[in-house]
Amino acid sequence: MGEHSTSNAWMEILRFPLGGRSKKPRQKGLTMLLDKGLGQEETKDLFQAAGDYIDFLKLGFGTSALYPQKALEEKISLAKQFDVDIYPGGTFLEIAIMQDKLKEFLMLAKVLGYTAVEVSDGTLNISPEVRARTISLAAEKGFKVLTEIGKKNPLDRVPIEESVKQIQLDLKNGAYKVIVEGRESGKNTGFYDNDGHFTKEHLDLILSAVDNPELLIWEAPLKEQQQELILRFGPNVNLGNIPPREVIALEALRVGLRGDTLRSVI
């Protein structure tokens, strides 16, 4: 990371209250941002201030298709420069599958420089066979494959036991991590209730699906959710759908530099 190292003079005299935070490149403690339309300069400015705390940048939904070519290329190039994995939103790949363009999608993603893809069925119905094949194909092409469980629309909710099986199957098929759906709002979706809280029963069931909780990424756009997950799993829980301008505040939460988690260690 060279000049982007985050150590600054304060660390000469003070320790983080919550210790043991992992460093990039890391396999746990991942932070994934939801980019809904950052400009080039904003992206650069963000990476310069906080690049060490960003592991994945998701170009949300199908926004990948909406940038001018040059702006898209520049964004991908910036991500590379700061060792940030970048990928198009899951809905975009769902659309490609619907339009029978999976291979073209993966080829273009590779050419453009995306380093990951997300395989989901949050909006469309994707058959188990197509899901499995998509995961293995993308993994073969060298992408980090993130899969997602959970439906965007609460009316589509699937039984939690099915989600648990899906997690295990996805990992077996080559998924790098499995994302637990939280949407942009963090409320009334998949695994959060109307107030944005996890139901404990669901949480336990999901955890039972994996040997290692580090294989999961929790979409947790709201501070209360981030706090809840950090207090439960520690500073190195994987968190997703973080609003870009919250990433440094989240890092403060992770290491105990904010009242909400500092209290847990005093």
Place this chain on the structure above:
Amino acid sequence: MGEHSTSNAWMEILRFPLGGRSKKPRQKGLTMLLDKGLGQEETKDLFQAAGDYIDFLKLGFGTSALYPQKALEEKISLAKQFDVDIYPGGTFLEIAIMQDKLKEFLMLAKVLGYTAVEVSDGTLNISPEVRARTISLAAEKGFKVLTEIGKKNPLDRVPIEESVKQIQLDLKNGAYKVIVEGRESGKNTGFYDNDGHFTKEHLDLILSAVDNPELLIWEAPLKEQQQELILRFGPNVNLGNIPPREVIALEALRVGLRGDTLRSVI
């Protein structure tokens, strides 16, 4: 638009699920942003990433008066460069009328390079005669005249039938489009209830006022409102008071590249 064209490589292989989106310069499918204080670099960065999706930039309330002269000139010049209409908030013109400075206001707006004005009575009481004269005077001077119906304070609410008549009168007097008030919050104002939903009865009455719904711009700051209006009127509904950082996400909603509207076409 030259280099700002939004076509990128993704469009070679994928189609937008919701087709028929209009292109700039357009008369329908307008997006108006509420600018509460963007810096110059932010404005430029925003236009470079999303200029094709922005039709109007409103310098909200009286913020026009609060920028350093150079910063204001630069903002107006950027708007011109990216074919974005720019105008001072309606409250600002209400203040000018209150201070008996309408002519000076329009002259200065012209000199500074604003291309539109908004005529409203959201806060002050403006007589029908003054409203009519303001609209025609501004139209004569070459401004695109947006008028607004609805009061900011729910206690001031006027009967919906009066608003309907006002729409027809404004258009006759030279208004380019009529804005349906939603404020910044989108809640408990004019035509939205406490939860930010339209009342169907109001919607129908407002629609009855115009031959062509394209003559209306709906202030819809909340995603749920944007979604509701796109699902009802299609991708080319005119939407206003969009937070600048939501404009690409809104465009994704318009063309079906986001779960919430994609579902409607599958």
Place this chain on the structure above:
Amino acid sequence: MGEHSTSNAWMEILRFPLGGRSKKPRQKGLTMLLDKGLGQEETKDLFQAAGDYIDFLKLGFGTSALYPQKALEEKISLAKQFDVDIYPGGTFLEIAIMQDKLKEFLMLAKVLGYTAVEVSDGTLNISPEVRARTISLAAEKGFKVLTEIGKKNPLDRVPIEESVKQIQLDLKNGAYKVIVEGRESGKNTGFYDNDGHFTKEHLDLILSAVDNPELLIWEAPLKEQQQELILRFGPNVNLGNIPPREVIALEALRVGLRGDTLRSVI
């Protein structure tokens, strides 16, 4: 401020509806921003557009420790250039006290160029003696000392009468202003209820503690709170925890260029 003067051509023809707004450097009408992780370019862009309306920039919580050294130095240097006082969040100083590093903290803050500090016990318990010594030590070193009353966690709430005594003691010990806690959310904390409203009784008691309400800074992140305080105390009330992108909108509120306060003067 030179070229950053905010007068622009609009002020030649229009008056602010609420008059008497103070100018920088000022002792009242202070605006303090909560910076949760602005990048360098964002910070510069913000100061260029709104520097005249920003008195204090708080690097929230312990985020001071999370920037690369160069980015931190640049941020502090920008603040200096635009005559903005800059300081690390109160929680960060609480951590220093907990780790028995008060002197080192103040020395490093001075070397790095911070011009103010905040003494609080929002999260940790700080004895009255330590609080008093911290205030006077920091004042001796030349910092503007802001102290804060109120607990971050509603369960820790202290009797309002104690807070009143604390205000008087802090000012006697050398505090420049006393901040009334509102957190980032502005809800269910110290002096705000679940809906973000002041309780009138608390407000009166707090006011009774000071001869001069200008000695208080109210954390008021929500627009309704800003409006309530401006309508009660006038345009020159001291306000804190303002989200950076709201500072121009707040200034419009202060001077009556926005519907919500304009109504009060018509």
